[in-house]
Amino acid sequence: MTDLEIVSRLPQDERVLLMPLVRTTKTFWRWAAVMAAISLWGLFAYAYQLRNGLGATGLNTPEYWGIYIICFVFFIGISHAGTLISAILRVANAEWRRSITRSAEFITVLVIGFGAIQPVLDLGRPDRVLNVMLHSQPFSPLLWDVMSIGLYFTASSVYLYVPMIPDLARIRDLGLRPRLLYWFLAIGYHDTPAARHTLERLISVLAVAVIPIAVSVHTVIGWIFALTLRPMWHSAIFGPYFVIGAIFSGIAALIIAMAILRRVYRLEAYFKDIHFNHMGLLLLVMSILWFYFTFAEHLTVWYGGEEAELATLYSKLYGAFWFPFWLMFATCFVIPFGLMARAKTRNVPGTVIASVAVVIGMWLERFNIVVPTSLHPRGEVAIAHYWPSWVELSIMAGTFAGFVLVYMIATKFFPIVSIWEIKEGREKSIEEVTERVSEYLPDDLEAVAL
Amino acid sequence: MPRWGMVIDLDKCNGCQACEVACRSENNIAVGGPQAAGESRTISWMRVQTEVEGEWPNLRARFVPQPCMHCDRPPCTLVCPVQATSRDSEGIISQIYARCIGCRYCANACPYTVKYFNWRRPSYPGSTVAGLNPDVSLRPVGVIEKCTFCHHRLQKARDVARAEKRPLREADYVPACSESCPTGAIVFGDLDDPDHRVAQLARDPRAFRLHEDLGTQPKVYYLAEQD
Ligand code: SF4
Numbered sequence A: 001m002t003d004l005e006i007v008s009r010l011p012q013d014e015r016v017l018l019m020p021l022v023r024t025t026k027t028f029w030r031w032a033a034v035m036a037a038i039s040l041w042g043l044f045a046y047a048y049q050l051r052n053g054l055g056a057t058g059l060n061t062p063e064y065w066g067i068y069i070i071c072f073v074f075f076i077g078i079s080h081a082g083t084l085i086s087a088i089l090r091v092a093n094a095e096w097r098r099s100i101t102r103s104a105e106f107i108t109v110l111v112i113g114f115g116a117i118q119p120v121l122d123l124g125r126p127d128r129v130l131n132v133m134l135h136s137q138p139f140s141p142l143l144w145d146v147m148s149i150g151l152y153f154t155a156s157s158v159y160l161y162v163p164m165i166p167d168l169a170r171i172r173d174l175g176l177r178p179r180l181l182y183w184f185l186a187i188g189y190h191d192t193p194a195a196r197h198t199l200e201r202l203i204s205v206l207a208v209a210v211i212p213i214a215v216s217v218h219t220v221i222g223w224i225f226a227l228t229l230r231p232m233w234h235s236a237i238f239g240p241y242f243v244i245g246a247i248f249s250g251i252a253a254l255i256i257a258m259a260i261l262r263r264v265y266r267l268e269a270y271f272k273d274i275h276f277n278h279m280g281l282l283l284l285v286m287s288i289l290w291f292y293f294t295f296a297e298h299l300t301v302w303y304g305g306e307e308a309e310l311a312t313l314y315s316k317l318y319g320a321f322w323f324p325f326w327l328m329f330a331t332c333f334v335i336p337f338g339l340m341a342r343a344k345t346r347n348v349p350g351t352v353i354a355s356v357a358v359v360i361g362m363w364l365e366r367f368n369i370v371v372p373t374s375l376h377p378r379g380e381v382a383i384a385h386y387w388p389s390w391v392e393l394s395i396m397a398g399t400f401a402g403f404v405l406v407y408m409i410a411t412k413f414f415p416i417v418s419i420w421e422i423k424e425g426r427e428k429s430i431e432e433v434t435e436r437v438s439e440y441l442p443d444d445l446e447a448v449a450l
Numbered sequence B: 001m002p003r004w005g006m007v008i009d010l011d012k013c014n015g016c017q018a019c020e021v022a023c024r025s026e027n028n029i030a031v032g033g034p035q036a037a038g039e040s041r042t043i044s045w046m047r048v049q050t051e052v053e054g055e056w057p058n059l060r061a062r063f064v065p066q067p068c069m070h071c072d073r074p075p076c077t078l079v080c081p082v083q084a085t086s087r088d089s090e091g092i093i094s095q096i097y098a099r100c101i102g103c104r105y106c107a108n109a110c111p112y113t114v115k116y117f118n119w120r121r122p123s124y125p126g127s128t129v130a131g132l133n134p135d136v137s138l139r140p141v142g143v144i145e146k147c148t149f150c151h152h153r154l155q156k157a158r159d160v161a162r163a164e165k166r167p168l169r170e171a172d173y174v175p176a177c178s179e180s181c182p183t184g185a186i187v188f189g190d191l192d193d194p195d196h197r198v199a200q201l202a203r204d205p206r207a208f209r210l211h212e213d214l215g216t217q218p219k220v221y222y223l224a225e226q227d
């Protein structure tokens, strides 16, 4: 029996959710080829940069940081999709999480790597990157970053893997190929009530542990900027501001991923309209928070009225950077708020449009943080400008494509919706939720002996 | 322990840029040429900044030579992940070219924008090679460099003093910029030694430092112009 036949005979949940593992369409190959080509082009651009040094970029004095650092903050931000959202929903016992957690966790784990390489791409001497370990200087926020991202990657990988074990065991038992991979990854798990109990205990511990780690990651990234004396970087709000920005872009990325998965793998029954509605509500809350933080930040700068700070601020409001600034405002607040505040537009197309806007807007936000401040140093230097070179743009495109490619490949080896959690939802949750709700209700006074 | 510092008298500086040129040849600063200038990637450890005040015809130009300020509380050293830049016991902020990973964090942290990055492989036109200073190492591509107060001159002066069995004198250690200034606007020495001229000038009522409010405690003082 081929794998396809095995899967075709399974009951609905397993059949639908395992189908992508055994059947690959032409469209998939076509997209994979496109993504692979773009990634290879990005690799070529990096090889060019290695040969020619950072002179191949558009960076200069005082624009020391550019696209790579923007993408670094951006990608690590996206990675907060998964773990943080899925962990919060799990801890909060939100039942609607069941079908979306896995896809979110995959985003996290796969995008961290692409984020973490960005600062390395940005190094003048990538050959000396190990000096960070050999000659660590504990007061450098960059070192804290290396540590927190390392920890985050480890924790979120474990947090992706552990809840996947029952599914992997099931695939192993079905005998799908590559057998060795599933046999190895299932680490001899057998789905007994005792094993399941241990597993769930472990998952709930991990879910709690991963939240502070994720928060620390983007806080420290904010501190990279905030701990310098630069105008509009030196801000106490940056830690939390970066964290909410990260969650904001993470939710948007997850909505886009869900919409695509739902379409290409026919998962309408799993990623339902209600999921998009709920995610849309989260997006709404985050866009309001984003507005609040952004407003607070800019008001403080303006009111303080310090010369160097104002020069940077005005360049954003109506100077050289008015366009990226106001575009960011539209895409991070006006569009998502306008669409998500109305129940009618909180449907699949509505949430997807809002999410695409947010993803673009959050990239622009990082641009608006990095570039205007860089170009407005306190000292007088020749007025410079920053135009990213083809090398930087190619590497950025390659990184995006590389992420999409590995995500596509991941959906071919692992069920992108947790099968056992869906089953558990069908079998146990309805009862549990009824029980839970009845617990909240006021007691019947007559039945309770006073 | 000395605390090396500099006082620059703005009344005496006439903007001739001899200090820039002297620094270039003393410290083997690469020649970037018009390309580097066009890309805003020129390296100049000492930079004579021109500030023009007022409206025509009542113009007033002011020249402010700016090396690294050798801050006593330097924001640039704290952020370096590999300790490639640090403050030595005599207050000079050093750079270790062989260790720097080229992240440019220090350059962003410096409020004076006096850290320079080697965007391209440093180039030395044939005619300049013979004039390179053997006491100063050439920098590779991809690292940060900046003014060192001609630290190599201090090492040499110490060796000579030791050989002659005498203490180091004020005139023994003078950076190239100070030495070359035709008007004597740049004075160098130990800020903590009351016999040194810098120590006296730094207490002059005209003395001020750049961005003093930032708390970086620069060791380069300026003497304000008198009207
Ligand atoms: S560029 Fe070099 S000296 Fe500056 S912070 Fe990075 S590693 Fe340290």
Ligand code: SF4
Pocket: B067, B068, B069, B070, B071, B074, B075, B076, B077, B093, B109, B110, B111, B112, B113, B114, B115, B146, B216
């Ligand atoms: S002037 Fe800049 S480079 Fe020099 S010590 Fe101060 S912060 Fe560091």
